[in-house]
Amino acid sequence: MGAKGExxxxxxxxxxxELFHTKGFGATSVRDLLQVTGMTKGSLYFHFSGKDExxxxxxxxxxxxxxxxxxxxLEGPSAVEKLDNFLQQAFAYHRARGFVGGCLFGNTALxxxxxxxxxxxxxxATFNQWRKKLAVIIEQAQNDxxxxxxxxxxxxxxxxxxxxxxxxxxxxxxxxxxxxxxxxETLRMMLYSDKTDLQPHKPH
Amino acid sequence: MGAKGExxxxxxxxxxxELFHTKGFGATSVRDLLQVTGMTKGSLYFHFSGKDExxxxxxxxxxxxxxxxxxxxLEGPSAVEKLDNFLQQAFAYHRARGFVGGCLFGNTALxxxxxxxxxxxxxxATFNQWRKKLAVIIEQAQNDxxxxxxxxxxxxxxxxxxxxxxxxxxxxxxxxxxxxxxxxETLRMMLYSDKTDLQPHKPH
Numbered sequence: 001m002g003a004k005g006e007x008x009x010x011x012x013x014x015x016x017x018e019l020f021h022t023k024g025f026g027a028t029s030v031r032d033l034l035q036v037t038g039m040t041k042g043s044l045y046f047h048f049s050g051k052d053e054x055x056x057x058x059x060x061x062x063x064x065x066x067x068x069x070x071x072x073x074l075e076g077p078s079a080v081e082k083l084d085n086f087l088q089q090a091f092a093y094h095r096a097r098g099f100v101g102g103c104l105f106g107n108t109a110l111x112x113x114x115x116x117x118x119x120x121x122x123x124x125a126t127f128n129q130w131r132k133k134l135a136v137i138i139e140q141a142q143n144d145x146x147x148x149x150x151x152x153x154x155x156x157x158x159x160x161x162x163x164x165x166x167x168x169x170x171x172x173x174x175x176x177x178x179x180x181x182x183x184x185e186t187l188r189m190m191l192y193s194d195k196t197d198l199q200p201h202k203p204h
Numbered sequence: 205m206g207a208k209g210e211x212x213x214x215x216x217x218x219x220x221x222e223l224f225h226t227k228g229f230g231a232t233s234v235r236d237l238l239q240v241t242g243m244t245k246g247s248l249y250f251h252f253s254g255k256d257e258x259x260x261x262x263x264x265x266x267x268x269x270x271x272x273x274x275x276x277x278l279e280g281p282s283a284v285e286k287l288d289n290f291l292q293q294a295f296a297y298h299r300a301r302g303f304v305g306g307c308l309f310g311n312t313a314l315x316x317x318x319x320x321x322x323x324x325x326x327x328x329a330t331f332n333q334w335r336k337k338l339a340v341i342i343e344q345a346q347n348d349x350x351x352x353x354x355x356x357x358x359x360x361x362x363x364x365x366x367x368x369x370x371x372x373x374x375x376x377x378x379x380x381x382x383x384x385x386x387x388x389e390t391l392r393m394m395l396y397s398d399k400t401d402l403q404p405h406k407p408h
Contacts, residue, residue, distance in 0.1 A: 127374065151393060166370035172313070174331075189354040
């Protein structure tokens, strides 16, 4: 496919983003996609084999963007500051969106785990990459003595992701920043060995 | 409605349970409901005003059953043992189901938070009741000195729910008990002040 075809594919994916984030992959119909893209069925099917290919390609690209967000968030002068920056950026990201839409990967996990294996596989791969990136930083911080050693780095990474996903879910449900803020604050209190200079959460 | 009508309503709700748990409320169609109940449309609509009333009534009753499960789980000779029994029973419940279906309230939160306010309200009320029941036990355990005081009882209760929901999500996605087991074990390590006689997680 030439540059123009690639551009059209990308535009379809961009137009569909809002639908996938709020309705989910299953509830988004071909009719929804035609309406939001303004395309004919023939034209849409020239670029993608169907709704599932559009959804899966969207999910894959979103996974790549999330890894870039992670690499950006996991920055800082020390491992524990990298972790802390990430926690604060994750909170700021969802807060800026008014806790609408939630986490695409969490939503897709719940939507597709039992019913759509192809979607579940891409989602599981994204969570695995996320866990590995966090575990590297947490292990460094454990070696520095700045993060507790009550569990292995990999176990703490998995736990951080679970708590964040649950916090996002609760903030989205109650349309309040309090649950996710509480998750981030409690994680910080539980994980960091030295709490004496723990700054209050930045985004107020 | 007489006893027979009430019995039919309950049978409709029971027949629909599997659909609501695996497909969700939005993706369950009236056609699905007719198929699973074996009823005609006229007969179904005699008992309920429509799909939403069936879903909402199912969700309300499931909330009541969950509160009974909580009261049963939150038993034990001391507050911290009540909390620990609950954590272990929550794990055992989802493990017995092979992590299929997940948590109805978590699923419904993600499915309906942005799109179906009536469902989101019932779900939020269930989570609030859950949080309050846990907070009572956690406060008692904090007063006993058996649960840490790094956060208030209400904040810890909210955090426990978020971490469990995230753990259920990850176990369901990866079809492995490891993520939820890790969540429960990490919560136990983080929350309990005295870890010296912490028994390994019972259900192996």
